[in-house]
Amino acid sequence: MLIPIFKIMCLAEYNFDFTSVLFVFVHLCRYVHSPTYGQAQRAFEAAQAIHDLNGVASVLMYHPYHLDSLITMSDYFKFVAEHQMAADAVAKCLYALECAWNPMFTPLQGNCQLKFSHETNKPLFKALFTHMINMDRRGCHRSALEVCKLLLSLDSEDPMGALFCIDYFAVRAGEYSWLEQFSEDYKSDNSLWLFPNFSYSLSICRFYLEREQTSQDAHKDNTKATSADLMKQALMLHPSVLKKLVAKVPLKDQAWTKILAHSYFHSDETKIPSLDHLINIYVERSYIIWRLPDLQKLLRDTAKLVIETLEHNRSEAKDWACVREEAFSSEKNEYAHLLVQDFSDAVSSLPPDNLQNFVVDARMGEAMHNAIHAGNPHDVGQAPPPRDVANRNPLAVLFESMLPWVNYGDGGDGIAADEDYQINGHFQENQED
Known part of the structure; x- marks a missing residue:
């Protein structure tokens, strides 16, 4: 029996449509756009259709x-190395998404899911994934791990590939025992140890746990495979990882030249498309370890033991x-x-897929750059503006200036900066940490 779908008006410009499926004890949820939000979405799609990044920024003005x-x-600011602005945009996105949650949507209890197949749910996955990477770059590995857990719980099909970086965050956060338990308990078509990231990361976890154990604890755990056994298993199962790691880390000891000369480790490809792709992801994500x-x-x-x-x-x-x-x-x-x-x-030198087709008139950026540096006669005697625009990318400054939460200092022109930014008069902007 299915409980009928009902709509709940939310604080943001869109609401939640909630369905409870009783026989599987999982609540399937999805975001539903309100008419007002639908207008903004159509304006965004129109700007996207003509490759107008300026039009996308204009949507945010209203x-x-x-x-x-x-x-x-956020993707654009990251591309031009404006990382703080990129993080701010994602934070605003997550705040709006959370404000639209139904009171019955309790994802931390593990009984709610949002399917990525619903178009309206995709922004939550994209924002969480970007936020997770931002947390890791700031050194907040434990926070990144918790976001990764949330991503994995929202959709069992794992559309964002959280399963292929959760081990990295667990190792960086020192959650060795948790990762071992997770690999044993997680339900999957394949055993997790078959994936290249888990096969190597479980060996690393066991290595550090062996260091932490007392002699009495080690005696109790003698039924578990040792770190050397797990590493041997990983190298036998995924030998092509070794050559990629040696090149990426890089490992310059002369011993590696002899090891890689062996036929078993000589190739860096398996000729299995899925596996080669996962190995590339693992090496790119975890080489620093x-x-x-x-x-x-x-x-x-x-x-050497494998040889x-x-x-x-x-x-x-x-x-x-x-x-x-x-x-x-x-x-x-x-x-x-x-x-x-x-x-x-690493920050790519090429724009991401959702930006590479956007065309922006460079003259627009130059004009904005000149206007900013021309100054405002009302600013005489006032304090320096909160944001410095000197020596920055002109286009980045242009789009940044169009975002409603950015303040370059209005001085005494009579136009006060609006710090609340209310939507439909219902909620206020969340204060950042």
């Missing part, structure tokens, strides 16, 4: 919490190859929707 516009501007000397020693010693094992029993290589082919049997890349650069800390 609809400060329009989600797709905020996400687009392998800069620690202790982990390098574990990796190097275990690689010795193969010299005595060459059939093991074929056995592990069969495991790989069975676990990743698809002939196409099942994870092509996950972009490697989205898991990277």
Whole structure:
């Protein structure tokens, strides 16, 4: 039996449509646009259709919490290295999304899901993923881990690939025992240890847990595989990871030259599209962990042990190859929707996909740049503006100036900066930390 769908008017410009599916004990939810928000969405799509980034910024002048516009501007600010502005846009986006939550939507209890297949739900996933990466860049690894958990719980199909970075955040946050327990409890078509990120990260977790254990604790856990055993298993299952790590970290010890010369570690590809893609994501996301000397020693010693094992029993290589082919049997890349650069800390020199087709007249940016530096006669004797525009990207300043929460200092011109930015008169802007 299904409880009928009912709409609840929310504080933001859009509301929540809530459906409760009793027989599976999971509440399936989705965002529903109000008529006012629908107008903003159509304006955004019109600007997007003619590749007008200026039009996207204009939408925010009248609809400060329009989600797709905020996400687009966040991507743009990140591209021009305005990271604080990018983070501010995502924070505004998340605030608006949370204000629209139904009181019965309790995602932290694990009984609510939003399917990514609903177009109106996608901004929440995109904003959470971007916020998670921002938290990691700021060194807030535990916060990033919690956001990653939330992403994974919202849709069991994991559309954003949270499963392929949750191990990295757990290791960086020191949550070694939690990751081991998670890998045992998580329900999946494949055992998590078959994925390259988990196969290596579980070895790292066991390595640090062995360090923390007392001799008595170690005796109690003697039934568990050691870090060396887990690392050997990872190298046998995914040998192509080694060559990529050596190049990415980079590892310059002469011992690696000899190790990579062995036929088992000589290639950096498996010729299995899905697996190669996941390996690229793992190396891009987690290579920094392998800069620690202790982990390098574990990796190097275990690689030598693998070579010795193969010299005595060459059939093991074929056995592990069969495991790989069975676990990743698809002939196409099942994870092509996950972009490697989205898991990277590096800022791309090329604009992201949702920006590369936008065309902005450079003369507009130059005009805005000149106008800003021309000054305002009413500003004489006033305090310096809150935001400095000197030596900054002119286009970034242009679009930043169009965002309603940005204040360059209005002085005494009689136009007071509105710090509330109320939407429909219902809620006020959340104060940042």
